[in-house]
Amino acid sequence: MAxxxxxxxxxxxxxxxxxxxxxxxxxxxxxIARTVVAHAKTPATLxxxxxxxxxxxxxxxxxxxxxxxxxxIFCVPVGAYAEVGAVVAPHLKPGAxxxxxGSTKGSVVRDLSPLLPAGVHLVPAHPMAGTEHSGPDxxxxxxxxxxxxxxxPLPDSDPAAVEKVREFWRRCGSMIETLDPATHDKxxxxxxxxxxxxxxxxxxxxxxxxxxxxxxxxxFAASGFRDFTRIAASDPTMWRDVFLNNREALLxxxxxxxxxxxxLGRAVRWGQAExxxxxxxxGRKIRRGLIERKQA
Amino acid sequence: MAxxxxxxxxxxxxxxxxxxxxxxxxxxxxxIARTVVAHAKTPATLxxxxxxxxxxxxxxxxxxxxxxxxxxIFCVPVGAYAEVGAVVAPHLKPGAxxxxxGSTKGSVVRDLSPLLPAGVHLVPAHPMAGTEHSGPDxxxxxxxxxxxxxxxPLPDSDPAAVEKVREFWRRCGSMIETLDPATHDKxxxxxxxxxxxxxxxxxxxxxxxxxxxxxxxxxFAASGFRDFTRIAASDPTMWRDVFLNNREALLxxxxxxxxxxxxLGRAVRWGQAExxxxxxxxGRKIRRGLIERKQA
Numbered sequence: 001m002a003x004x005x006x007x008x009x010x011x012x013x014x015x016x017x018x019x020x021x022x023x024x025x026x027x028x029x030x031x032i033a034r035t036v037v038a039h040a041k042t043p044a045t046l047x048x049x050x051x052x053x054x055x056x057x058x059x060x061x062x063x064x065x066x067x068x069x070x071x072x073i074f075c076v077p078v079g080a081y082a083e084v085g086a087v088v089a090p091h092l093k094p095g096a097x098x099x100x101x102g103s104t105k106g107s108v109v110r111d112l113s114p115l116l117p118a119g120v121h122l123v124p125a126h127p128m129a130g131t132e133h134s135g136p137d138x139x140x141x142x143x144x145x146x147x148x149x150x151x152x153p154l155p156d157s158d159p160a161a162v163e164k165v166r167e168f169w170r171r172c173g174s175m176i177e178t179l180d181p182a183t184h185d186k187x188x189x190x191x192x193x194x195x196x197x198x199x200x201x202x203x204x205x206x207x208x209x210x211x212x213x214x215x216x217x218x219x220f221a222a223s224g225f226r227d228f229t230r231i232a233a234s235d236p237t238m239w240r241d242v243f244l245n246n247r248e249a250l251l252x253x254x255x256x257x258x259x260x261x262x263x264l265g266r267a268v269r270w271g272q273a274e275x276x277x278x279x280x281x282x283g284r285k286i287r288r289g290l291i292e293r294k295q296a
Numbered sequence: 297m298a299x300x301x302x303x304x305x306x307x308x309x310x311x312x313x314x315x316x317x318x319x320x321x322x323x324x325x326x327x328i329a330r331t332v333v334a335h336a337k338t339p340a341t342l343x344x345x346x347x348x349x350x351x352x353x354x355x356x357x358x359x360x361x362x363x364x365x366x367x368x369i370f371c372v373p374v375g376a377y378a379e380v381g382a383v384v385a386p387h388l389k390p391g392a393x394x395x396x397x398g399s400t401k402g403s404v405v406r407d408l409s410p411l412l413p414a415g416v417h418l419v420p421a422h423p424m425a426g427t428e429h430s431g432p433d434x435x436x437x438x439x440x441x442x443x444x445x446x447x448x449p450l451p452d453s454d455p456a457a458v459e460k461v462r463e464f465w466r467r468c469g470s471m472i473e474t475l476d477p478a479t480h481d482k483x484x485x486x487x488x489x490x491x492x493x494x495x496x497x498x499x500x501x502x503x504x505x506x507x508x509x510x511x512x513x514x515x516f517a518a519s520g521f522r523d524f525t526r527i528a529a530s531d532p533t534m535w536r537d538v539f540l541n542n543r544e545a546l547l548x549x550x551x552x553x554x555x556x557x558x559x560l561g562r563a564v565r566w567g568q569a570e571x572x573x574x575x576x577x578x579g580r581k582i583r584r585g586l587i588e589r590k591q592a
Contacts (some may be wrong), residue, residue, distance in 0.1 A: 042313055048491065057329055079569075081456055090592075105366060120348065133560055135326065148516055177516075181449045182507075183512070186509065187509060187512040187516055190498075190502055190509070190513055190521070191516050191521040192503075192521060194498065195498065195521050195523070197560060197561070198498065199579060200575050200579040201553060201556045201575065202486075202491065202553055203578060203579030203583070204492065204556060204575045204579055204582075205486070205489075205553045205556045207578045207582055208552070208556075208578075213479075213482065213486070216479070216483040216487075216497065217486055217487055218585045218586060218589055219444065220473075220483055220487050221487050225486070225491050226586060227491070227524075227526065227527060229579065229583040230523065232576070232579030232582065232583060233579070233580050234576075236576040236577055236580070239572075239576055240572045243564045243572055244567055247564055247565065247567075251561055251564060251565055253501075254557065254561045255561075256504070257501045258554055258557060258558070260500060260501045260504075261550065261554060264496065265493070265546075265551075266468065266496050268493075268540065268546060268547060269543065273536055276540070277533070277536045279497065279500045280528070280530075280532040280536060282496075282500035283495060283500055283525065283528030283529070284499075284501030284529050285499075285503060285528040286500075286503055286514070286525050286528065287499070287525040287526070287528060290514060290517055290522060293514055
């Protein structure tokens with residue numbers, strides 16, 4: 001016999017790539033929630049979610065959507081948490097778990113903690129999964145399988161609530177890790193946010209080149225540049241919010257990176273072959289580490 | 297009936313990823329060369345090429361390898377052209393075509409032109425194909441299929457020799473484009489060399505992080521960072537030589553890129569949401585261009 005559903009009523013605030021993947025995973029398995037309610041901001045998304053039939057209730061009013069839910073998951077861009085949080089906080093059920101899927105965690109604590117009534121449990125989380133596509137059509141039930149989900153409880157988080165969030169992600173197929181929010185934000189700054197900032201930058205640098213060269217850029221996009229454009233195709237609003245909400249860690253990593261890029265550029269200018277080779281070998285070492293961990 | 301072979305005796309100087317892929321393509325098709333001779337520097341590579349059985353003659357002496365060849369292809373790192381060129385130049389057959397597969401073209405003209413005897417035709421070329429793997433085992437006959445090959449003839453190149461090099465790459469399955477060497481070097485600086493410099497840099501920046509964070513970097517390498525490590529896994533000697541031999545164009549593109557990265561970092565620091573979104577959208581535009589051209 002399958003396990004009993006983890007939640008009676010699960011509420012998704014936002015139904016993009018991640019939210020719609022959670023909805024599909026819950027539908028595909030019987031043990032996540034008895035009822036899934038989804039709220040989205042735009043009528044077009046609400047209508048599309050209805051058409052897709054991936055949730056039980058589609059609710060245009062965020063305050064109504066959270067009513068009676070024993071778990072509410074913020075799946076909107078992290079820049080919208082404070083606004084959405086202010087709308088829904090007074091309507092949360094006592095004892096409800098509030099969690100999220102955002103790529104920054106310090107900002108969640110900053111934006112949601114002050115709004116939540118006593119007896120509501122905040123347990124931020126970050127599923128390390130995604131594609132360059134966005135919107136309710138982009139999701140799929142298997143998105144989280146075999147991927148890490150980082151849970152970042154606060155020192156005073158209720159252990160039972162933390163364990164429910166962990167179990168939720170286990171049932172979605174994820175491997176669970178626990179970090180404090182500040183360490184999380186530093187790690188994702190280097191593994192995810194800085195690579196995206198760099199990819200957006202090199203693509204827009206290319207776009208600025210003279211018309212003639214730009215045509216050639218597109219024509220001869222070798223594998224190197226093609227990978228950058230894939231990363232750079234991600235959702236603009238989401239990434240704008242991620243950058244603005246992980247400002248300090250991102251700027252620190254950007255500073256380290258540009259120092260290193262300048263040092264490598266200087267070695268190219270002065271013909272320092274050994275220095276260049278050494279830096280290239282360091283990159284390969286990281287790659288080997290990924291292959292050994294089967295993350296490559 | 298198949299076309300007659302394009303060359304009687306084709307000589308490959310270097311049998312890494314590209315050289316061994318040419319050897320395999322020539323073996324797979326009957327219309328490229330009657331005999332393929334390969335020279336490599338290290339006994340281990342020579343032995344491995346013998347074992348693989350992908351060429352007709354394995355020749356440890358570069359000067360002997362080129363003797364009687366009507367086409368000689370430099371497949372060594374571009375930094376070795378001057379040294380290898382000095383060894384082979386006196387032994388080239390009158391009327392022979394000398395071409396190459398290097399990622400920089402101005403340097404080929406600089407390094408080989410002064411060495412070649414009158415009556416030998418220099419026609420530099422650059423197949424825009426590759427993987428992150430290197431060595432004679434990494435090659436495969438289909439590597440060049442559907443990929444661009446940029447031919448960069450000199451103003452005084454013999455038209456018949458240029459056409460033979462074009463036809464050679466056509467028979468390898470490539471689409472042929474023609475550029476002058478300087479334009480080629482600028483275009484590849486942005487589409488290929490700078491992306492590699494950036495990927496090597498971010499991977500070595502990550503490697504420099506404190507032990508604790510580095511472990512997490514490997515553990516949580518999200519898709520963004522994983523793509524960078526794939527690019528950064530490329531051959532160190534080859535890329536060192538590419539950087540040193542396309543110095544000016546690469547440093548110009550690096551300067552443009554770091555200006556743009558600093559501008560985006562500044563927008564993050566000052567919370568300029570619109571600027572950030574605009575730069576992200578520019579990246580998506582480039583991506584759409586690739587998809588329309590079926591290069592994505």
